[in-house]
Amino acid sequence: MIPFELSEPDTFAEAVSLLDPEDPTIRPIAGGTALMLMMKSNVFSPSRLVSLRGVETRYSEVDLTPEGGIRAGALARLGTLERHAGIVGAFPVLADTLRILSNVRVRNVATVGGNLAHADPHMDLPPVLLALDASVTAISPSGQRMIPIGDLFAGYYETSLAPDELIGELSVPAQNGRVSAYIKCTTRSAHDWPALGVAVSLDIAEGTIVDARVVVSAAVEKPTRMQDAEIALKGASVSEAAFRAAGEAAAVAADVISDVRGSAPYKRQLIRVNVARALAKATSSGGMGS
Ligand SMILES: Cc1cc2nc3c(=O)[nH]c(=O)nc-3n(C[C@H](O)[C@H](O)[C@H](O)COP(=O)(O)OP(=O)(O)OC[C@H]3O[C@@H](n4cnc5c(N)ncnc54)[C@H](O)[C@@H]3O)c2cc1C
Known part of the structure; x- marks a missing residue:
């Protein structure tokens, strides 16, 4: 690892002031779990790290x-x-x-x-x-x-x-009765990074879906809402047919990338199946609730 300077400010405001908009080699460090791996593999060589560990305790509270x-x-x-x-x-x-x-x-x-x-x-x-x-x-x-x-x-x-x-x-925000679920889909070993992540959240009134948020990650460049799937769900009755239609809409619309965890067509099929599964999980009594 190339030597670097370490700043340890006592306040969040001071930490912010120690960053430099012109110098991307100055970075904050929090837990360090991602940053240290990048530094050890020489993907990133900072000139200075600004540790956030000593800032006011309210920034650590939940x-x-x-x-x-x-x-x-x-x-x-x-x-x-x-x-x-x-x-x-x-x-x-x-x-x-x-x-x-x-x-x-x-x-x-x-x-x-x-x-x-x-x-x-x-x-x-x-x-x-x-x-x-x-x-x-x-x-x-x-x-x-x-x-x-x-x-x-x-x-x-x-x-x-x-x-x-x-x-x-x-x-x-408060979920006000919305139900949600997440499915992590790994294709190699159980603890590997996922080939696909699907998160859903539904607002349901008297068996009808009033509003839906359907998000796909890992198979795409960034976590992305699947608007066609959301539109397909809005106003539909809670049913396997509606969940399948949403899975189909997401699979067609997603901008999928191929990598070591699977080809784009394979991941598209994962989306088709797992969007429907996540919706079923959110609405089943064994689901995760909100
Ligand atoms: C062995 C291992 C297994 C893992 N498995 C999983 C997994 O299964 N699922 C998963 O989701 N994640 C996984 N991770 C990733 C893990 O979730 C991240 O490494 C961790 O959340 C990063 O948080 P950190 O506080 O350590 O960040 P750091 O490493 O300190 O920082 C990460 C980045 O965020 C910047 N940063 C830090 N704090 C701030 C801030 N407040 N504002 C702006 N920028 C900031 C840093 O400059 C750096 O660029 C794994 C990591 C490891 C090491």
Whole structure:
């Protein structure tokens, strides 16, 4: 590893001020689980790392809001989210997804902000957060802005964050009775990165789907809402036929990429089957609820 400078600010504002919009070799480090791998394999050689570990403790906290949503600081560990009693109760899809994300050692170190900023399309949390309509607050020297999760991911390992902008917190709105599910589809070994991730969230009234969010990840460049599938579901009765039609619509519309985990036609078939399965899982009594 090439030597680098390490800054350890005490405040989030100071951390932001230590970034340089003109110098992409200066990066924040949170849990370090992704960054250290990139550095060890020489994919990334920083001139300076700005450690976020010493900033105000409120950036590590996770709370349920009075409205029933989630507010999590960027430095909150994935394991803290996973074990938060309020999240387990009100957002079981999140807790269940985290339980299948890597292993407990990684989850106890990796952070919410680092997870989202890394923007690896194979990651499990981003599609679920997109289905739940989450957003992040980004903080830069010129102030802060809210970015819907769907706008945060700009492409393959690419976000819409400016070089001197940090994720400060994650917000997930109250789900108000919506039901959700996530399916991680691995094609090689069970702990491999997925060939496909599917996250869905449905608002159902008296057996009719009022609103649907269907998200595909891993098989595509970034977590993506499948609008044709959502349109197919809206107004339909909760039924296997509606779920199959949505799977078909998603399979046709998805911009699928081939890689070592499968060819594009194979992944398209995975989408066809697993979108329908995720919808069935969300609506079954054995599903993950919201
Ligand atoms: C062995 C292993 C297995 C894994 N398996 C899975 C898996 O099954 N599913 C899955 O989804 N993920 C998996 N991961 C990935 C893991 O989820 C990420 O490595 C982790 O979430 C990154 O968080 P971090 O805090 O360690 O980020 P870091 O490594 O500290 O940072 C990652 C990136 O985010 C930037 N960054 C950090 N914090 C901020 C911030 N607040 N604002 C802006 N930019 C920031 C950094 O500069 C860097 O570019 C695995 C990782 C490992 C090492």
